[in-house]
Amino acid sequence: xxxxxxxxxxxxxxxxxxxxxxxxxxxxxxxxxxxxxxxxxxxxxxxxxxxxxxxxxxxxxxxxxxxxxxxxxxxxxxxxxxxxxxxxxxxxxxxxxxxxxxxxxxxxxxxxxxxxxxxxxxxxxxxxxxxxxxxxxxxxxxxxxxxxxxxxxxxxxxxxxxxxxxxxxxxxxxxxxxxxxxxxxxxxxxxxxxxxxxxxxxxxxxxxxxxxxxxxxxxxxxxxxxxxxxxxxxxxxxxxxxxxxxxxxxxxxxxxxxxxxxxxxxxxxxxxxxxxxxxxxxxxxxxxxxxxxxxxxxxxxxxxxxxxxxxxxxxxxxxxxx
Amino acid sequence: xxxxxxxxxxxxxxxxxxxxxxxxxxxxxxxxxxxxxxxxxxxxxxxxxxxxxxxxxxxxxxxxxxxxxxxxxxxxxxxxxxxxxxxxxxxxxxxxxxxxxxxxxxxxxxxxxxxxxxxxxxxxxxxxxxxxxxxxxxxxxxxxxxxxxxxxxxxxxxxxxxxxxxxxxxxxxxxxxxxxxxxxxxxxxxxxxxxxxxxxxxxxxxxxxxxxxxxxxxxxxxxxxxxxxxxxxxxxxxxxxxxxxxxxxxxxxxxxxxxxxxxxxxxxxxxxxxxxxxxxxxxxxxxxxxxxxxxxxxxxxxxx
Numbered sequence: 001x002x003x004x005x006x007x008x009x010x011x012x013x014x015x016x017x018x019x020x021x022x023x024x025x026x027x028x029x030x031x032x033x034x035x036x037x038x039x040x041x042x043x044x045x046x047x048x049x050x051x052x053x054x055x056x057x058x059x060x061x062x063x064x065x066x067x068x069x070x071x072x073x074x075x076x077x078x079x080x081x082x083x084x085x086x087x088x089x090x091x092x093x094x095x096x097x098x099x100x101x102x103x104x105x106x107x108x109x110x111x112x113x114x115x116x117x118x119x120x121x122x123x124x125x126x127x128x129x130x131x132x133x134x135x136x137x138x139x140x141x142x143x144x145x146x147x148x149x150x151x152x153x154x155x156x157x158x159x160x161x162x163x164x165x166x167x168x169x170x171x172x173x174x175x176x177x178x179x180x181x182x183x184x185x186x187x188x189x190x191x192x193x194x195x196x197x198x199x200x201x202x203x204x205x206x207x208x209x210x211x212x213x214x215x216x217x218x219x220x221x222x223x224x225x226x227x228x229x230x231x232x233x234x235x236x237x238x239x240x241x242x243x244x245x246x247x248x249x250x251x252x253x254x255x256x257x258x259x260x261x262x263x264x265x266x267x268x269x270x271x272x273x274x275x276x277x278x279x280x281x282x283x284x285x286x287x288x289x290x291x292x293x294x295x296x297x298x299x300x301x302x303x304x305x306x307x308x309x310x311x312x313x314x315x316x317x318x319x320x321x322x
Numbered sequence: 323x324x325x326x327x328x329x330x331x332x333x334x335x336x337x338x339x340x341x342x343x344x345x346x347x348x349x350x351x352x353x354x355x356x357x358x359x360x361x362x363x364x365x366x367x368x369x370x371x372x373x374x375x376x377x378x379x380x381x382x383x384x385x386x387x388x389x390x391x392x393x394x395x396x397x398x399x400x401x402x403x404x405x406x407x408x409x410x411x412x413x414x415x416x417x418x419x420x421x422x423x424x425x426x427x428x429x430x431x432x433x434x435x436x437x438x439x440x441x442x443x444x445x446x447x448x449x450x451x452x453x454x455x456x457x458x459x460x461x462x463x464x465x466x467x468x469x470x471x472x473x474x475x476x477x478x479x480x481x482x483x484x485x486x487x488x489x490x491x492x493x494x495x496x497x498x499x500x501x502x503x504x505x506x507x508x509x510x511x512x513x514x515x516x517x518x519x520x521x522x523x524x525x526x527x528x529x530x531x532x533x534x535x536x537x538x539x540x541x542x543x544x545x546x547x548x549x550x551x552x553x554x555x556x557x558x559x560x561x562x563x564x565x566x567x568x569x570x571x572x573x574x575x576x577x578x579x580x581x582x583x584x585x586x587x588x589x590x591x592x593x594x595x596x597x598x599x600x601x602x603x604x605x606x607x608x609x610x611x612x613x614x615x616x617x618x619x620x621x622x623x624x625x626x
Contacts, residue, residue, distance in 0.1 A: 045476075056563070057394070057562075060565045061393070061394070061396055064565045072563075073561045073563065073564055075560065075561045076562050090476060299396040299397060300396055
């Protein structure tokens with residue numbers, strides 16, 4: 001019996017030791033994080049689009065080198081989910097891959113939340129095909145709509161239906177799933193109505209799966225952010241898009257100057273005005289974010305702002321503290 | 323056909339299972355069954371091995387100190403898991419503190435004191451058994467609803483995550499504790515009672531200490547399952563990026579599986595590499611925890 005209790009005691013002791021170890025680790029971390037060297041402290045909470053999140057993460061990452069005492073958190077509830085939290089006053093900044101919608105404006109107004117919209121980077125959607133595809137170099141928006149429109153469901157299944165000059169090659173389609181800002185944006189830009197798209201394509205929230213799908217099928221076509229094209233140059237080829245004023249290849253420059261239409265877009269952050277005026281750490285963070293947008297955009301594989309966009313953002317922020 | 327099966331049978335017998343296949347078990351059907359068993363073992367083990375090896379190859383380059391000491395970053399070369407590791411420790415630690423006493427107490431009640439003839443106790447038993455098989459995301463939804471009911475605005479805090487994972491771990495702990503209690507011979511209880519101990523003293527001084535190895539094993543296995551979970555935490559709106567070390571029950575946090583999930587959804591190949599390295603680290607921790615559970619079981623378990 002004494003042996004038994006000895007064993008029991010030693011187990012209890014080791015469990016206790018493990019618990020103490022956990023506590024010790026925790027205690028240690030408390031020390032490092034609440035010990036800013038005479039810098040700012042407090043928190044900055046960001047939620048919203050998973051498209052924009054890499055930008056905010058990159059900004060927070062760079063900001064840590066400047067103000068290590070400020071706790072920046074980024075969550076990805078999606079643009080809509082982000083606005084829900086933002087308009088309830090739960091977050092300081094909302095990442096958005098589209099401008100705020102009317103019903104979201106109303107929600108913010110009801111809750112008494114005033115905000116400022118800032119264009120923080122530019123993003124291009126690219127239409128991609130298999131590298132072996134040697135016929136589709138440039139497609140018009142009309143042709144893209146023929147391929148992707150809701151009316152084409154089950155009917156347009158071959159490239160030669162898009163243009164008789166195209167070969168007899170079966171069409172297989174990959175793209176963003178309905179939850180992503182990319183999906184909202186592509187459907188609005190190409191099919192004229194947000195959410196309108198044929199349902200017989202392979203949707204995925206993970207753009208890497210789209211890359212795999214398109215690279216594995218000669219007749220495949222897909223769409224996603226421009227950064228994925230540059231990261232996966234060997235596997236897929238981006239095509240030119242004719243938005244009515246000639247064929248334009250998606251590059252940083254054509255997106256930034258607005259010539260790559262209609263698939264070039266701006267990405268936004270929304271800032272809570274009251275919080276911006278009150279919280280010094282938020283103010284410092286946003287100012288840093290906008291000031292270093294080029295570095296941030298590069299780190300997050302997006303396209304930076306034009307001088308004009310940057311000046312506009314800085315001017316608007318300046319009025320908030322007045 | 324007969325020739326083939328006898329040939330196969332002879333072959334199988336010669337391979338390490340001699341003695342297990344005896345007499346009537348040496349029929350064509352039982353040999354076929356054995357072949358299927360070996361095949362399924364081979365397939366599942368092969369898939370696991372392939373997965374581990376490819377992950378190891380992908381992540382080997384980044385399996386270094388930076389992974390543990392650095393904060394996450396968009397610059398892959400300076401990115402690490404530090405807040406995620408600390409976040410995991412915090413959340414799992416709080417989960418353990420919340421669930422182990424509660425789970426053990428519930429199991430003791432159900433096993434030692436509850437009247438099994440009452441329908442309510444049978445319903446509770448049935449529910450505990452069922453809960454252990456519920457998909458983890460459901461616990462996330464439950465915790466989300468619970469926190470919303472309490473009026474908690476910011477749900478991605480350590481205590482919130484610990485609640486969700488606690489719900490997940492609780493049935494495992496209850497069931498394993500009951501198993502452990504059940505394996506303590508009734509003679510020990512009777513002996514204790516015969517010497518004049520009260521039922522409570524019997525549980526506290528005899529039954530419970532004797533079942534600690536089983537409880538510890540179950541708790542570690544339950545917690546290691548919780549450590550690998552991302553879904554219930556994502557439902558709570560888990561943070562994908564945290565630039566600081568979590569430092570309390572109300573602190574924001576991220577955990578290793580969430581960080582891995584975040585990295586794999588990025589376009590940069592380097593971040594995928596990092597995700598692989600992080601997966602290996604997580605796998606290592608899980609193997610260590612399970613190893614500890616096996617060690618405790620083998621070292622301390624009583625054979626009555």
